[in-house]
Structures are given as C-alpha cells and as structure tokens.
Amino acid sequence: MAVIRFIFDGVREMFRGSREYWMWLAALSVVIIYGAWRYSGQITEGLVVTGMSDQVSWGFYISNFAFLVGIAAAAVLLVIPAYIFDRKDIKDVVLVGEGMAVAAVTMAILFVIADLGRPDRLWHLMPVIGRFHWPVSLLAWDVLVLSVYLLLNLAIPFYVLFMHYRGREPNIRLYFPFVVVAMFWAISIHTVTAFLFSANPARPFWHTSLLGPRFIASAFASGPALIIITLQTVRNVTSYHVSQTVIDTLALIMTTALQISLFFVGAELFTDFYNEGSHAASIHYLFFGLSGFASLRMWIWVALVLNVIAVVILMIHPLRQKTLLLNIACVLAFVGIWIEKGMGLVIPGFIPTPLGEIFEYAPTGTELSVAAGIWAFGILVFTLLAKAVIAIKLGKISYTLKLSYSY
C-alpha cells in the first residue's frame, strides 16, 4: 500500500545522509542518552534528586514546559499567512513550521512527564478507565489541547506530504477545515497553559488577567525567532529554497510581538510598584530581591536587557534587514523570553509561599541534564521530520520513483 511505502520511505530518508548529518544525530543522541540515564536516577530515587521543595514545588521542568508550549503555538504564524493569506512563499515552508510544532509539543509533554511524581500512573489521566477531570481542572484541559494539537500537526502534514509523495495535489477542501481548527487550537493551547497559572488566586504573581495576553505575545516573539534561525539553517544545509520574504515577514511579526510583550512587562511593573502591597511581593523578589534573597534578580534583569536590545534592533528597519543583526536579535529574544517566561514566571509564583516564607530554588544537575536530554530529543524529532519533509517536497523520494534510494 502507498501509505506503507510512504512511511517506509520517509523513515529511511530520516536515517540517510551526509557525514555531518550523522555527526549531528550522534551528538544529539549522546545528550539524549545522558539525559535518559539521569532520568532513570530520578525514577529510582524520586524527585528528591531535584531542587524542588514543598515551598517551590514546580521548577525547571515546568518552566521549560511553559516556554515550549509557546514555541508550539507560534507555528500558527506560518499557517495563517500560508493558508488564509495565500502566501506561496510561506506555504513552501509551512510544513517545516508544523514539524517544529510537533517537536515543541513533544518536548512540552515530556517535560510534564519528567516532572510527575508517579509517571507509572499516567493511565489515570485517561477518560473512562481513569478519571479525567475535565472540564474543571486546567491541567486536564492542557492535556487535552496539547494531545489534539499534536495530532493535528501530525495529521495535516501527513496528508499533504502523502499527496505530494503520490504526485497529487492535496485536496484543499479536505484539509482546510482542519487547518482552521489548528489555527484556533494553537491560540488555545497557549491560552490554556496561561490559564493553568492564572487560575490560582493562591499565587498573586500569576493571578492576573494579563497572563494570557503576555503568554501569546511572548510566544509570538520567541517562536518566530526560532523559526527564522531554523529556516536559515535549512537554507544553508539543504538545497531547499527558503524565500527571503518569509524571513522578512516573520521578523516583522516578531518585532510587533516583542514590542507588545515588553509593553506588558512595563504594565505589570507599574501596576505592582506604584502602590506596592503584598500582591507585589513576588515581583519585588524577582526584580529586587526580598529579605536578602535575590537569586533570580540578575537573571531577570539580563532577560530584560536582552529583550530590549533585540527589540531595538528589530524596530530599526535597516538593522533588521541585516542578516547578522537579525540573527543576533533572534537569539537574544529567544534567550530573554526563555528566562522571563520560564524560571522568571514559575519560580517567583512560589516565593514567598502563601504563608509568607521565602525559600529559594536552584535546579540540580539531574534537572539540567534531563532538560538538556529532552531539548535534544525535540531537536532530533525536528531534524528527522524536516529531513523527510524536505526530501519529499524536493521530490527526492516519491511513490513514482522506481529507484527509491537514488543519489
């Protein structure tokens, strides 16, 4: 059957390539295996090997989770211009963006699983055989929307690529409704993740209606940053053509999003510090330290500075046009938002505790290793998917090709 051959050819393509390609896969595998080994240590000893405590009960894992859901949502920034505005240049790369979404959602789910105290009880989440506390629990919502988003971002490209592999035009009327669903769904995954945090009046740092908008804005700044770097890499290491207009459009979207994101940060700072009450204790800890504790202070100010430099570069048209400066801005924005939305969001929510205690958190070697392993796994997933996608789009593998292992 054609589908079987499609999958077979695709997978075979993933594991075929130059020496540099194999070295890249090997390097990623080393990190993944090391992370898996450290995770097995966590399974044996328990979460006591992490730096989390009753006081700060979520740490590095959930920080990365929140950030990665944003990256996954940002794939929609390619989907909308490609299918709604009929941008042909963006349509050519939209599958790469969806591949990135798959990798990001996979990483997000892995981070949640790594954070669980009893991953062996994952089946308890399933409806009917377990107890799925939907629609009341925001975490249940998150599981639902992320799973469906993963399916959508696997199914739609699967169909489109399969059609391409068969040498046929994909039936727009068949997959367009799913594309529309996926667009709204992308916004929803990140809004649900924001609501996961903002639904808790117990944590005044998160309990703000601005958290949802902040998440979307920072996602739409950090996601395109990653996509811009990735597309340039694709352009350099493969023979796939990525039009410069794609990069320009993404850079423009990123500029606006980053400006809005920084505006939101400013709004938070004003609201909390103008008349400072106990509601502002967490943000005071984050930016200025509290009672002698200030382990996140340097990080957040660095993040702020990186974001400001990035937005200045992006806002100035001639600077944004220069590839090197654009790439610098992308890296700065990506790192800055990773800090601000990762540790800079999750940890201060727990400091001070609802009983006023200040107990700090620092990730341990296990957490850093497992996180690195998961990131490497996500990059591996993306690499493999992109390899197959590009090969199919370039026609290197197709159903009609008699010699499937040419070149």
Next chain:
Amino acid sequence: MTSRILLSMVCTACLISVPAGAQETEAPDQQPTLRFEGYPGARDFEVVPRKDKLFFYPCTQCHRFLEPNPEVRELAAPHDIKLEHGRGRIWCLSCHSLENRDNLRTLLDEPVDFDDAYLVCGGCHANRQQDWYFGVHGKRLANWQGERKLYNCTECHDAHSPAIKPRNPKPPPPVRAGLERVPGAEYEQHPVWETLEEQEDQ
C-alpha cells in the same frame, strides 16, 4: 433562711441552684458539697478527678489534730507556698475551707469537693468558667463525640500560681531532605509610634 434567699438572688444570673441544707453546720465529714446543676445548653459532662493526684490529700489526716486558725498570716512548712494568685487580695482560706480541710469553699462559704474545684475558680472567673462549661476553654479528654470528660482548672493551672509559665518549644520544622535552609534577614517590626517619635526628634 435569709442567706438562702440572698444566695438565690445572687445566683439567678448563673442559674446555679442551691442544694437544700448547704448552710447547716454539720460534722465536717458528712456535709454534702456543692454540685453543678448545669447551664441551659451546656451538655452533661464529667470532670477528670483531681484527688488522686494531690500529694497531701486527704488533708484531715493531719488537720483533725490541729486547731483551725483563721488569722491571716504566712504559713510554715509543709504549706510555705508563695501565693502568686490575686496579688495580695486573697489568701489560703479564701479558697480552702476552714472547718473541713478536705473541702474547698466558695465565696459564700459553701463546701466544694476538690474534684469540683472549678466551682471555686468560677466564683471570681465567671466568664472563663462559662467558656469552660461550653468547651471553649480548657481541655476535653480524648473524644469529640459521646462521653464528655473535662479537665479541671487545676489540671493545667496550679491554683497557687495559675499563670502558665513559659516552657521550651519543640524543634523548628525541617526542610526537605537534601536541601538546606538559608536564614534570611529577620523582620524587625517597628510600631508606628516609634517611627513617628523618630520623626519628631529630627
């Protein structure tokens, strides 16, 4: 007779009814002691006995040989207790019965058994006694449901020095295994008037 009417008038507010014959002077051993008749609303209860925990009880084993001496004075051993109760307004025989040392006495000189010591305390500390009857002061033994056994006042409060003394606390909470607590800056409370006084001085 008049004393009974007086007693009834005084006690209407507390609704303690006076058992018949409480004022007759009889031989010390046979005189019935005051019993609690109950507040409306306060449930039946029992009091955890005290007599078995009193070192010198029964007091009459010595005092039946001694002349009762009502003069206010400092007592010698074995009763050379420093009374830290009432700040000089009361002394031993304010609570202990002169005629029968096996009993205590109320303000109206009614005999009270040592196991019902709360009736004596309630003579002055009426509000606290009401709280105790209804279970919001003091301790109840073992159960929240069913049999209601309360501890006497003197179970916790030494009647001669009732203020609870400071004692050492149990250890502070630990932190999670593998982590260490870094003590932060201690919060120093400055009352508002201190800041204002400082500003005044400047």
Next chain:
Amino acid sequence: MSRDNGRRDGHSKFDQARRNILRAIGLGAAAAVAQPAWGGQTLQDAFASFFQKDYRRMSAEEIEAALERIERNAAARYGVEIDCQNTPPQPGVVFGYAINISRCRGYRDCVYACVQENNLGRDSQVQYIRVLQLEQGDFNLEHSDHYYDPETVPVEGKHYLPVQCMQCDDPPCVKACPVEATWMEPDGIVVVDYDWCIGCRYCMAACPYWARHFNWTVPEIPAEEINTNTHYLGNRPRPRGVVEKCHFCVQRTRKGRQPACMEACPTGARIFGNLLDPNSEIRYVLENKQVFRLKEDLGTEPKFWYYSD
C-alpha cells in the same frame, strides 16, 4: 522417576528433559509470583496495585483487597503489622475546627503529635502543621517566623498562629487535580487517594494555605514509632511521589476521638467538633466568639476558624 536408560513408559529422554524444564519453569513462576521481589511486593500484589481503581469507584471487595495489600506492604517495608481500615463518614456530621490564638503559646506539641499519629516520614520531613510566630500587633504573614527556636515560648511581644489544611468548603485543590485524586468527603474532610495521585503537584500550587505536602522521597518511619491504627484515606503508610495533607485524623475522628493535634495541645487552644450539632463546642465558638478565617477574601470557605478571648 526411574532411571533405566532415561526411558519411562516408552517416553524418550528428550520428553523427560522437557518435562523437567517445564516443571522448573512452573515452580519458578509460582515462586516469582509469590515471592516479594517487585519492590518488596509479590508480583500479584504489584499487578493488582498497578491496576487499582480510584477509591470512589472501587467495590467493597476491591477496597478490602486494597486494604490488605497496604497491610502486606507495611509488613514488608517496616516489618510491622498494621491495621488499615475504611471507616465511613458518620451521617449528619461535618467537621469544623477552631483555634484560640490567645491560648496558643507556640509549643509545637501539635506538630509533633501529628507527625507521630499520622506516620509522617521523618526523612521526607513533611509536617502537616506549621506554627507561625508573629509580632505583636502584626498579622502580616510575610513578617512571620516559621523557624523560631527560642529558649522558652511564648516570646515577649510575639503571638503564635498554627496553620494546617483548612478543609475548605470550596477547595481550589479539588478543582485543580487532573485525575480527581482529591475530593471532599461527606463529613467535610478533603482527602487524597494516595494510590491514585500522579504527583503533578498542581494542587500544591493551587492551595492558598500551603497545606499540601509532597513525598519527595519514600517516607521513612522507625518501625517502633509506627501508628498501626490506620485509615485508607488517612495515615496509612504512603508511597513516594504523592501529595498528602492534614485529614483531620480521619482514623480517629470518624470514631469519635479528637484529632491528635487537639489531644496534644496542653493549653486547650484547639476546638473541634460537628458543625451540624447545635450543642457542639465548635458551634458555641462560632456563635459567641469573634472568629475569623485566613484569606477569607479568596472565597475558599475554610472550615477552620481562629478567635481570641
């Protein structure tokens, strides 16, 4: 088994060998199932506990089996015979608690009585009750000292506030749980099914009173200090990787006994009882004293009051 040339009743040597091997495998399998090898459990127990349903959907027989598994696990882990029960809630009872903060002197007797009664891990260092030391006239929890350790208490110019699970009537933790491992029982106690919890710790983020605690490691309890009178939803030995919290000593209170913290408090500062009984001590407090609750503005409706007199 006769050994005449390895033949018996016309069967070949090969058949005999095969039969021996199968017998050995059978015995070995039976041994593997029966021997405690799977994390201290028998294979049968390990399978059964993996597939165990959540508390509210188990039948009476399944709960009985679960209780027995818990008792066997405790015997394997601590070498102690415990009694794990499933006392149901009493009808017409909803528990309420009040603390007289003018009586609390910060002794922490309640904290350690709870640790002993509820088999809290000495190594995982969970304590359900935390006593805060506050400055006179100051009720700001951010100014509190959790780790006070003076020579004597009460310290001059300080007052004390014990905090534990408030057993809210509108609990944010119950809403948060993605697998419904925590819920409010009919007698008002918010309980956790330790065999259903997946350890995501979202409930800990949702609780405004810092009342929920996590077993970061396996709770270690010295065998001689184990309280053998346990309840499935209460103080039975818990596994690693699950959340737990104060449950108003469900193993005691459903049988009419006071919770351990109340029994331990020497000053009688703690009042506990049935909110639905108009003659109870807790009702008298609520109707006659100036009571308040912590973080009332969050709308969680705690069933834990404070008052002073």
